[in-house]
Amino acid sequence: MRRTIVFVVAITFGVLNSLGAAEPIAIAHRGLLRHAPENTLAAFAACLELRMGFELDIRTTSDGKLVVIHDDNLVRTTNGPSKSIRNITLAEAKKLNAGSWFDAAFANERIPTLEETFDLIGKRKRGPMVIALNVKAINQDGERELIALLDKYDLFESSFAFDQSEEVSKRLKALDQRLRIGQNVNRSSITKVLEEDFIDVFLLSDTPTKAEVETLHKAGKQVLFNYAGAGPQRRSTQAWKQAYHAGVDGMLTDYPTMALEVWREEKQGQAE
Numbered sequence: 001m002r003r004t005i006v007f008v009v010a011i012t013f014g015v016l017n018s019l020g021a022a023e024p025i026a027i028a029h030r031g032l033l034r035h036a037p038e039n040t041l042a043a044f045a046a047c048l049e050l051r052m053g054f055e056l057d058i059r060t061t062s063d064g065k066l067v068v069i070h071d072d073n074l075v076r077t078t079n080g081p082s083k084s085i086r087n088i089t090l091a092e093a094k095k096l097n098a099g100s101w102f103d104a105a106f107a108n109e110r111i112p113t114l115e116e117t118f119d120l121i122g123k124r125k126r127g128p129m130v131i132a133l134n135v136k137a138i139n140q141d142g143e144r145e146l147i148a149l150l151d152k153y154d155l156f157e158s159s160f161a162f163d164q165s166e167e168v169s170k171r172l173k174a175l176d177q178r179l180r181i182g183q184n185v186n187r188s189s190i191t192k193v194l195e196e197d198f199i200d201v202f203l204l205s206d207t208p209t210k211a212e213v214e215t216l217h218k219a220g221k222q223v224l225f226n227y228a229g230a231g232p233q234r235r236s237t238q239a240w241k242q243a244y245h246a247g248v249d250g251m252l253t254d255y256p257t258m259a260l261e262v263w264r265e266e267k268q269g270q271a272e
Helices: 040-049 114-124 140-152 166-175 187-196 208-219 237-247 257-272
Strands: 026-029 053-060 067-068 132-137 160-164 182-185 201-204 222-226 252-253
Touching: 026 257, 040 053, 040 114, 040 257, 053 140, 067 114, 114 140, 114 201, 140 166, 160 201, 182 187, 187 201, 187 208, 208 222, 208 237, 222 237
Parallel strands: 026 053, 026 252, 053 132, 132 160, 160 182, 182 201, 201 222, 222 252
Antiparallel strands: 053 067
């Protein structure tokens, strides 16, 4: 029988809280992007209903509003012109169609603000989850706004910020020690990053081993497998099984529904 693994690290570093569950959490890359337009409320709502976590990307409009969109340029995921999200206002962004590129059924989807996303989480959250905040490009006012929103919606324990520069990470941590910082870490860098003792969430880029996960858990770190990306090389059932049996807290993936099916089969096999 698998031991209980805690999914979120408490405010005091190194102390695991009691909100975890016995199974890893699937973290849907940009929302449920194979079933709904990425980084939209529709995609995030689907994740919440399916009891998944999700990853999202944060950028800033020209008037300083935090919005959720992956690309700096509007073209790929909206009907907007070849223009940076940084060069339009929130009001202008809200006029854009962010769903029809995926399917006509999503024509009413708009670029969500970060607050709209957090409000959705507050209303629709169904249990333990992980929200991975990919901080793409925000200014220092945006950094303060991010911290304020995390506090307003009580999301410090279930979320973390990653992919920002070290300078931004240090500023965010200085604003509020409750904010957890994540980092992509390869196998050869685990010991070094542990010794530096700044990172709270390890996003392992190599398929984790049980020994690696146990070492990080003993140090009070949350352990995720970053297996995001499309294609057959990112949906290896063997990698999913190895991560499951290694005891990871969660996995970032473009194929969360498929991964969960494999994990359920593994769980049933253990129970027999």
